[in-house]
Amino acid sequence: MGPILAVEGLKAYYQMRYFGTLREVRAVDDITLEIQRDEIYGLAGESSSGKSTLIKTIARAIRPPLNVVDGAVRFDFAGQGPRDIYTLSAPELAATRWRHLSYIMQGSMNVLNPVRRIRHSFVDFAFRHMSLPMPAFLRRVEEHLGHLSLRPDVLESFPHELSGGMRQRVTIALATVCRPDFIIADEPTTALDVVVQKGVLEMIRRLQREMGSSVLFVTHDMAVHANLTDRLGIMYAGRLVEEAPTRALFRQPLHPYTAHLIRSLPRIGDDTPRHGLEGRPPNLASPPPGCRFHPRCPLAMEVCQQTTPVMQELAPGHRVACHAAAQGILP
Numbered sequence: 001m002g003p004i005l006a007v008e009g010l011k012a013y014y015q016m017r018y019f020g021t022l023r024e025v026r027a028v029d030d031i032t033l034e035i036q037r038d039e040i041y042g043l044a045g046e047s048s049s050g051k052s053t054l055i056k057t058i059a060r061a062i063r064p065p066l067n068v069v070d071g072a073v074r075f076d077f078a079g080q081g082p083r084d085i086y087t088l089s090a091p092e093l094a095a096t097r098w099r100h101l102s103y104i105m106q107g108s109m110n111v112l113n114p115v116r117r118i119r120h121s122f123v124d125f126a127f128r129h130m131s132l133p134m135p136a137f138l139r140r141v142e143e144h145l146g147h148l149s150l151r152p153d154v155l156e157s158f159p160h161e162l163s164g165g166m167r168q169r170v171t172i173a174l175a176t177v178c179r180p181d182f183i184i185a186d187e188p189t190t191a192l193d194v195v196v197q198k199g200v201l202e203m204i205r206r207l208q209r210e211m212g213s214s215v216l217f218v219t220h221d222m223a224v225h226a227n228l229t230d231r232l233g234i235m236y237a238g239r240l241v242e243e244a245p246t247r248a249l250f251r252q253p254l255h256p257y258t259a260h261l262i263r264s265l266p267r268i269g270d271d272t273p274r275h276g277l278e279g280r281p282p283n284l285a286s287p288p289p290g291c292r293f294h295p296r297c298p299l300a301m302e303v304c305q306q307t308t309p310v311m312q313e314l315a316p317g318h319r320v321a322c323h324a325a326a327q328g329i330l331p
């Protein structure tokens, strides 16, 4: 069986008109990647690199001014054969969401209605996918909550009555109760304190293993990626610049930006001062020509200012878009 998700040449721009002139923010610019069944694929990159835009585009959860300009997003759920999510009809899309493709968001309040009891959220999102009468459905939900160390009475609670960690576990329960094939998680633990964060990450890993689902996990936190993900893609200024099995990427990053992200991680007992990168990420309405990282890159050469580097596989499963790396120059 092929990959569960194949993204090909995807471009998604925020397109705005000011006095008749088109301004485009190229937040996702020519991204190609595949996600396999039964893996956790991490997506990293600093703020504004386009991570959220990419996953919204993958989930077809976009609205103007964000538009897909080019490319394809093909899911192959349960081996049904690849389908571009943008060719699904509205009923097909509704039948897919939560059942095959679900979403764990940054703030749990986005998905939990603050003025309705938790039970209603489960009924609204999951009931129609389960083909069970209501009492059996609610029993299934309670069982699933128990699996996430949540008591059945949370169903009768309002979201504000629960702690942040419990709310996030409820949203994970909601996203997993239909045993979806593919789960997108967007910074699901960023707002939580470290101890709660650890528990939530372990829970995501355990559920993923049990269900054999694929997870696309987005966070800027490289330490979380190191502990959780099987493979990792690094985004910079709207482009994927490196991708590899997580261990290989930490052992030997090939892109200078990835090397910088890894070097910025704090290490216990290491007091050497850490130097930030000079400069700021580019404005995506007018990114620099050539490699978008070149104004900040310690290895920049003339070619980097003129020619956009293409992704090349330099080691098995290890792709990088960097002129220096292609010449064997390590960061």
Ligand SMILES: Nc1ncnc2c1ncn2[C@@H]1O[C@H](COP(=O)(O)OP(=O)(O)OP(=O)(O)O)[C@@H](O)[C@H]1O
Binding pocket: 014, 025, 027, 045, 046, 047, 048, 049, 050, 051, 052, 053, 054, 065, 220, 284
């Ligand atoms: N509604 C919008 N209109 C115009 N530009 C936008 C809009 N939303 C995001 N952008 C721009 O798109 C680019 C990518 O933003 P995005 O939120 O996808 O990045 P991110 O990597 O997810 O960042 P963060 O980690 O801060 O969420 C940024 O330059 C941002 O300013």
